[in-house]
Amino acid sequence: MSESSNNLTSRLSQQLNFLAEIDALKSVYRASTLTGEARHENSAEHSWHIVMFAMVLAEHANEPIDRWKVISMLMVHDIVEIDTDDLPLHAPRDPQREAKEQVAAERLFGLLPPPQAQEFLSLWEEFERGDSAEAVFARSLDRFQPIMQNSYTQGGTWPNYQVTLEQMHERTGHIEKGSSTLWEQAKSVFKVAVNHGWIKG
């Protein structure tokens, strides 16, 4: 076998190893449930759904965005949960969370060959920092999708956490930075949710 075909084989085997490892995202369960079935949603199917949100709703971004970038970020944004598990939005905060996620991101994306490992890690870090137009819009969708999901499932996790309208504004208000249209929609959903008693007014 020539050196170049040896390199190819080793590069491909690192890539396949990463792709096998991330199968585990299908076994990370979120607080939210599916609309049609009484089971919890997992982070892999959530990631697919949120990328569909990006494909369908891209036109509502406040600023011009590179859709490919938004979609790539959303595809990888939850992969760290393979090591850290999901932390529901309304659960108590963990001060060590950020550090744990960074370690997880370095381990998981580090399975890829260079320079791909660095490219994927950078995508994830850009999403976490939220400092580009694409990351701002991707983060808006990441807050918006569970609001819609809860609205279809009698308030979903809101009643369990006894969430108030003020907390919703605090924790999801940055949807507006990425999309005023989606924020208006979220506020209409909150109004209905307060009327139903799913969110405390």
Place this chain on the structure above:
Amino acid sequence: MSESSNNLTSRLSQQLNFLAEIDALKSVYRASTLTGEARHENSAEHSWHIVMFAMVLAEHANEPIDRWKVISMLMVHDIVEIDTDDLPLHAPRDPQREAKEQVAAERLFGLLPPPQAQEFLSLWEEFERGDSAEAVFARSLDRFQPIMQNSYTQGGTWPNYQVTLEQMHERTGHIEKGSSTLWEQAKSVFKVAVNHGWIKG
């Protein structure tokens, strides 16, 4: 409310209706199982995984490809299964299958507002026809991913269907059209699978 904000509201509500409807893809179960858990894979999490395959393995395409196009096609390629259910590769063929899938695609993508409905339907049709470099590569990945998944789960569904090596070549040989590298890899997996008795030699 002005006419333009009325239009926006109606457009957004069609988009959200589509995004709620496709939640059902999380309840379409495939023949294959997860690598780490004894349950069947669903088509939504499969779609996420296969898009990750595209993001990681795009460099192995035989021809230059627009990655955005490949990823968009793979994101939507299984949505018709909400109406038609999954048809495993090694299950008996259904002569009505294509017609049923076309009806499903028109109903589901037709929930979107124009011209988005047509854009999504065209993406799905391009994947089905397999006549662009992007569709050829996307279809290679769609055959390649279950081969890798089966190789990690003691042959997965192959022993149940008593699949032969000849059938594997017949049914997955077009991987080579999209990527010679991935086809070489698939053939190595078949060799191991024959040695283990998962595929009949």
